[in-house]
Amino acid sequence: MTFDERLRNVSVIGAAGKMGSGISLLLAQEMAKQKLKPENKNVPYRLNLIDINEIALDGLMSYLRAQLTKAGEKTTVLLRDLYRDRENLVENYDIIAAFVDDAMSVLRLGTDLNMVKNSHMIFEAIVEDKNVKVDLLKKLDRLSDKDTVYFTNTSSIPIHVLNNEANLGGRIIGFHFYNPPAVQRLAELIAADRINPELKDMSLELAKRLRKTIVPANDIAGFIGNGHFLRDGLYAIREAKKLAPEYTLPGAIYIMNKVSQDLLIRPMGIFQLIDYVGVDVYQCISETVSGYIKGEDLKDDLLAKMVEKKVLGGQHADGSQKDGFLKYEKGRPAGVYGLDKGEYEMFDPEGWSGEIDKKLGAYPEGTIPWRKLLMDPKKNEKLSVYFKNLNASDSLGAKLAKAYLKNSKKIGEFLVETGVAKSADDVNSVLLNGFYHLYGPINDYI
Amino acid sequence: MKKLRKPVYAAAGYNTVSFGSGRREFHPKKPRPGLEEYISEAGKGVIAQINDVNNIDEGVIGNFMAARFNRQGNLPGFIPFIDPALEYRPCTRVEGACGSGGLALYTAIKTICSDLADVVLTMGVEVQNTVKAIYGADILAGAGHYKSQRKNGHAYFFPGQFSDRAGTCYEKFGYDYMRKGMAHWYARAVTNARKNPKAQEYHNRIEDLVAAGMTPPNPKVFCDHLNVYDCSKVSDGCSALIFASEEGLQKIGIDKKDAVEVVGFGQSQADVTRLPEDRTRLTTTRKSVEKAYEMSGLGPKELGVLEVHDCFTIGGLLHVEATGVVGYGEAAGFVAEGKTAIDGEMPTNATGGLVGFGHYTGGTGVRQAVDLLHQLTGKAGDCQVEIKSDRPYGMLISMGGNDRTVTAMIFRQAA
């Protein structure tokens, strides 16, 4: 069966979730594009979007309609060409509306797993729980054809474990999108040892169609992205605990978040990133990876305590940030959670946080916010200058930043040494493309 | 060619900010002023410069597509909205696509010459940020022929039309030569706009403007032969001024040195159902320019400042050629050498033009008249051109559609 034939009937399980909805959008766009080709005029296309959460499926429908409209608005030049023969479609408005209708007509939404019956490609993006995933995969394999292939979005469960326990005979691959899948360019591709070789080619073709940059990762729990993120975050948590006696824990979290954003010139501070992913999701990754990797302590009780208090981060339905380690006002960190009191301490530039800022010291010359540097064609030169000045500075902030950078590099090198990544370039590529860092962790800056 | 049967003057000009992306205070999701606010601001801006609003006899307003951008028709009704004293004055709305402003000027002059009015409040307005640019393109495409051109036209219809012109010019005069001229046009437009607090590109911070202008076109997402810097942006705004007879000027208490006199003009209309035969020339524009020269007895050598309709950089170049200031195919070189700069040989679009100042379509012709008024009376602030005694004239060209509806007009300081 060719890739294009497989693409005629596809299913996404967990379609209403954060990742599932984005994956659904990408597939809907690609399938609509195929459907609109003259040679596919009488070919039925079906994208089955399945989720146990009925209400969330309603939300998915509106989300997809809005996003497809936006996609149509961005690709109108192309669409006008595709609809050239439809005489009644004249204005951009008519053409975009027709495209949205055509794309929506590919979709079938529901809660019933039987919908996968004719699918030859199935994407799995349900909860990160091995037993639930295995159970689902087994059911799917009973319901669908024997040559159906599975793309799992798991963040941390080794693919061979899913393959063996669900008895899929090598028809599953890790296609690890980044959040949000429709925006992030990166996907990690995780092929287990006994994989069906065709599936790898299929994945590369899929990546091309969905315009994703692929970085191969070895089938070791956490893979590259979360392999780095998990350890990077744990480092920050442990450093914060060391600083806590002097600055209190909320103060120390404030410090590590600020240093990791401002002085590492990253898009967000490390605690903001954990909140963005979800404290519970992060903890779940930590638990799962710990289960597969021996001899390294990849858990921390602070995470369990946060989850216990239901301080979870993640996003509201409208995409805005929920409070986690930090409290957010207009999307920006404005306070930090105090576990003892069970409430947030608001940043106070005139008071405690201002005091901490003073102790961190002046920023080295050349410190530029990430956002400003992102599009700067002279980015690399400016980074070199900045890091030189950072190296020369011995303020508290600079010291913490340097130690942080060294650790991040160590993690990167560790991922290469242990075979998770094939090369330093692959590690750097994941951090650049999946986490939007301006420089890879394996560098000579420090 | 008929001469004007009596002198006609213009004075008391006012432009609002040209609002849209590029302005720091612009946010697509935040509420913005509408037609009401813009018309009111510009109208009051004029009234504040004359002695008594009751001396205004008539109103005329140019607008292109409020019916679709704002779902609003009957625009003459917004003139009495400016000031209750204007209730029951005769008012007219004129439309000729992006040349609507030029038609408003033309109509005002005719009204004065008819002896039916001595003082005409002359306005032009467009508020276009109400729809996304991709749908705005549908609306603006109305300046071409919907029935025969829209279906096969580009998603961005007008950029597509001028992209075709640019493509033909590339073939004829060479890509590098033309692209360089267009890039310098963009750079000049923004440089001038940065001196004009009301310009849409006033906050533009791009360091290397010429390099930006040199960006190769990307046909996959935009046009074959234009990049985004070649295009004027989507703008909201309104401009207004007074046209008056000799008696009118006295009546409103304006000194002649603060006014300009109309010395010649030409208006020409081409068939909207047809496309230009020669993409490398603006033949209708040329016709209007010739009429203006004929009426005034002047030629390009007497002009000291130009205001041309550069909805696209390529259009700007072709307009300069249509004025006869340079020969066919020479504008790109002329501009790249800096000769259209404020202190250059022929200062052109000193406040930024459509690319730099902005382009509230139906209002642009009036905005050009206001800016020439300011130049010729020495009130153009940081954008002021030195007006020399041997070349005391300024000319504007207001164009609708793809060289379809064109008004050219020449002024000089009245005293």
Ligand SMILES: NC(=O)c1ccc[n+]([C@@H]2O[C@H](COP(=O)([O-])OP(=O)(O)OC[C@H]3O[C@@H](n4cnc5c(N)ncnc54)[C@H](O)[C@@H]3O)[C@@H](O)[C@H]2O)c1
């Ligand atoms: N959130 C991220 O940043 C991220 C990034 C990469 C990968 N992932 C992985 O993607 C997967 C999904 O994560 P998410 O963040 O989208 O979670 P989510 O909770 O937002 O979405 C999961 C969805 O699956 C549905 N679901 C749960 N069990 C189901 C079942 N048995 N059958 C059908 N639907 C079921 C839920 O109703 C929910 O809509 C996880 O494996 C996660 O590790 C997440």
